[in-house]
Amino acid sequence: MRQRLRRLLLVAVVVAVATGSMGLQPPPARAYHSYKTRLLDSTAYSLYRREFRIGLMKLSYGMFNWLQLSTYTLPWIAGAALEQVAPNLELKSTFFNRRKLALSVSFEFAEGGVESTEIDNGELTTSTVNYLVFVTGLTSSVRINSNISTHLGGVFTGTDVAGGSEPTGNEVRGVAVVNMLQIWGMLEWRLSPVVALTMTLRWLPYVSDTVARANLEIDDNTGAIIGIQVEVFDLENAFAAIPGAVFSWERANIRVGVGYGDFFVESVGLVIPASIVRNISAEFDVFVRF
Amino acid sequence: MARLCNDGHGEATPFLLSSPPVGRLPFILLLSACLALGACAPSLDIPPPPDIQPVLDAFDSPTADVRAEIMGESDDQIARASENITESLLLRRILDIIESVRAGLDDAIDDGDLSANGDEYSNPNGVVDIISICPGWDPQAPEPDEANGKIDLTMLLVEGRISPEVWGTVEGCQFLVDDREWSFDGVVTVHFGDVVDVETNLNQLVVTFVVEGTLRLGDQSFELAESARISGDGRLEILIQLADRRTFVYFFEPDEIIQGIRDITGVFGCSLENRECDKGSDGFFW
Numbered sequence: 001m002r003q004r005l006r007r008l009l010l011v012a013v014v015v016a017v018a019t020g021s022m023g024l025q026p027p028p029a030r031a032y033h034s035y036k037t038r039l040l041d042s043t044a045y046s047l048y049r050r051e052f053r054i055g056l057m058k059l060s061y062g063m064f065n066w067l068q069l070s071t072y073t074l075p076w077i078a079g080a081a082l083e084q085v086a087p088n089l090e091l092k093s094t095f096f097n098r099r100k101l102a103l104s105v106s107f108e109f110a111e112g113g114v115e116s117t118e119i120d121n122g123e124l125t126t127s128t129v130n131y132l133v134f135v136t137g138l139t140s141s142v143r144i145n146s147n148i149s150t151h152l153g154g155v156f157t158g159t160d161v162a163g164g165s166e167p168t169g170n171e172v173r174g175v176a177v178v179n180m181l182q183i184w185g186m187l188e189w190r191l192s193p194v195v196a197l198t199m200t201l202r203w204l205p206y207v208s209d210t211v212a213r214a215n216l217e218i219d220d221n222t223g224a225i226i227g228i229q230v231e232v233f234d235l236e237n238a239f240a241a242i243p244g245a246v247f248s249w250e251r252a253n254i255r256v257g258v259g260y261g262d263f264f265v266e267s268v269g270l271v272i273p274a275s276i277v278r279n280i281s282a283e284f285d286v287f288v289r290f
Numbered sequence: 291m292a293r294l295c296n297d298g299h300g301e302a303t304p305f306l307l308s309s310p311p312v313g314r315l316p317f318i319l320l321l322s323a324c325l326a327l328g329a330c331a332p333s334l335d336i337p338p339p340p341d342i343q344p345v346l347d348a349f350d351s352p353t354a355d356v357r358a359e360i361m362g363e364s365d366d367q368i369a370r371a372s373e374n375i376t377e378s379l380l381l382r383r384i385l386d387i388i389e390s391v392r393a394g395l396d397d398a399i400d401d402g403d404l405s406a407n408g409d410e411y412s413n414p415n416g417v418v419d420i421i422s423i424c425p426g427w428d429p430q431a432p433e434p435d436e437a438n439g440k441i442d443l444t445m446l447l448v449e450g451r452i453s454p455e456v457w458g459t460v461e462g463c464q465f466l467v468d469d470r471e472w473s474f475d476g477v478v479t480v481h482f483g484d485v486v487d488v489e490t491n492l493n494q495l496v497v498t499f500v501v502e503g504t505l506r507l508g509d510q511s512f513e514l515a516e517s518a519r520i521s522g523d524g525r526l527e528i529l530i531q532l533a534d535r536r537t538f539v540y541f542f543e544p545d546e547i548i549q550g551i552r553d554i555t556g557v558f559g560c561s562l563e564n565r566e567c568d569k570g571s572d573g574f575f576w
Contacts, residue, residue: 211334212411216398218390221423221434226395228404228416228447229334 032248033190035146039246040068041255041266041285042186042200043151044104044141046094055253055287057267068092072110072267079112086112088267090135100143108135110268132160135269151186157269176212180204180235182269196246198257200283202264204238204271238262238271240281251290257283336417337444339455340479342500345517348529349498354536356553358576361560361567364530365576368540369562371516371528374505378472381499381520383465387422387441388456388480389492395452396488402450413449420445420456424463427471439463439473443480452486455479460503476503476514494522527552
């Protein structure tokens with residue numbers, strides 16, 4: 001696992017250096033990071049009307065100048081692997097964009113299932129867990145000057161998890177709920193029309209206890225509803241510091257960043273503890289915008 | 291409004307900055323509502339258990355010095371309470387329900403970790419709402435019927451273990467004992483003495499009950515307001531509170547041949563049938 005992550009880190013650095021060196025040369029065509037064409041991820045900006053973004057991680061469409069519809073690809077792919085539809089939709093509205101300031105709100109829901117297989121007493125058991133995630137966010141972007149912008153945002157994620165299959169012998173079935181608040185800030189420095197360096201800090205100041213409710217059926221006459229409140233992961237004050245870069249050509253864009261800390265999964269607003277990802281946090285997408 | 295904007299690199303680009311359309315306002319309000327709704331932290335309403343500490347203290351430290359006069363006033367109450375409890379099997383029925391849930395929890399909890407939805411929750415705190423439909427008076431009834439009444443109990447989990455108190459209500463609960471039709475309406479609090487591991491069979495413990503309600507047998511009706519203890523070996527203890535609030539405990543060993551009193555002076559044998567107590571040199575009849 002560690003070797004794989006090291007290799008990933010190496011590839012990311014090589015890609016960043018190679019494409020960065022290309023980007024530092026005079027642009028072959030017109031400017032790509034421009035006053036009008038702003039970074040879309042972790043900023044208050046959204047696509048303009050009838051603009052598309054088609055990427056590995058995210059597909060977006062500008063419904064209006066102030067409203068962008070997006071869907072993340074990974075949940076669809078994971079859902080397809082499980083032969084289960086896993087819809088997700090994000091609405092992002094840049095409701096204010098004047099002078100140096102832009103403000104946006106966003107709302108996303110994602111629904112799907114995760115399958116886990118365990119060996120229990122020598123028997124292979126498979127269970128499916130269905131999830132429903134709501135993510136709401138508020139973002140501000142300030143253009144300090146033509147090269148430097150700052151972006152600050154807060155994201156609130158509500159998660160509802162339910163057992164989707166019949167419980168095994170020692171299992172109870174029900175739903176679990178956990179909420180979390182993420183604050184983040186990103187500094188953007190445009191080195192050239194092609195290269196923008198970014199430094200992103202993410203912080204999780206609040207994570208609710210997990211509240212789970214489950215049914216326990218004793219016999220035909222007797223049953224119980226179990227409600228528990230527990231701290232599943234010690235995620236409070238989880239953080240990540242991620243230096244990165246966004247390379248933008250006429251249509252193609254690459255966003256890459258590798259940093260230290262917990263792994264913030266942007267597509268669902270959730271966090272994977274640093275202990276699981278060996279303190280490596282990453283951002284990556286390749287997309288075209290037209 | 292069309293205006294010229296700097297593209298960030300010295301190039302002037304025509305760029306339209308439109309006024310915010312009114313149409314986006316509902317969207318923003320909707321999102322704000324979602325944000326506000328999402329801001330409600332999930333929380334669990336864990337109700338406080340009834341305080342029966344005075345009853346537990348009274349069982350452990352009775353305050354009355356029982357004499358003939360006291361037994362003359364109390365013997366009917368003791369006999370009636372004993373009869374109601376032993377013949378209706380009400381307390382045993384309630385304990386059996388709790389024990390069955392305990393066994394279910396034992397299956398679900400391993401080393402303090404509760405398995406649910408494929409996840410494991412370590413040492414959870416929480417609440418278990420138990421509902422049991424009463425069996426009714428028709429032993430041939432094919433399915434549970436809420437018309438037979440129900441027992442609704444609350445149990446707390448403390449770091450994956452069972453809190454000592456379980457409490458709740460019994461609503462019109464109908465049940466048969468030896469073909470006799472019993473029913474009970476009332477409230478009950480059960481106490482195990484201490485926090486209990488989910489592996490522990492509750493029938494092995496000394497369990498305190500505080501029961502208040504109406505017990506019916508056929509056309510007969512009895513007001514029940516008893517504090518009693520039962521233990522795994524079948525011993526029954528009944529707490530008697532006198533008018534002046536002093537207390538003593540009357541106990542029945544499993545075979546009911548051995549009976550006795552625990553009071554402020556100690557433990558001594560008695561017989562309700564013979565109306566006598568062997569209190570050493572202070573033995574008495576009533």
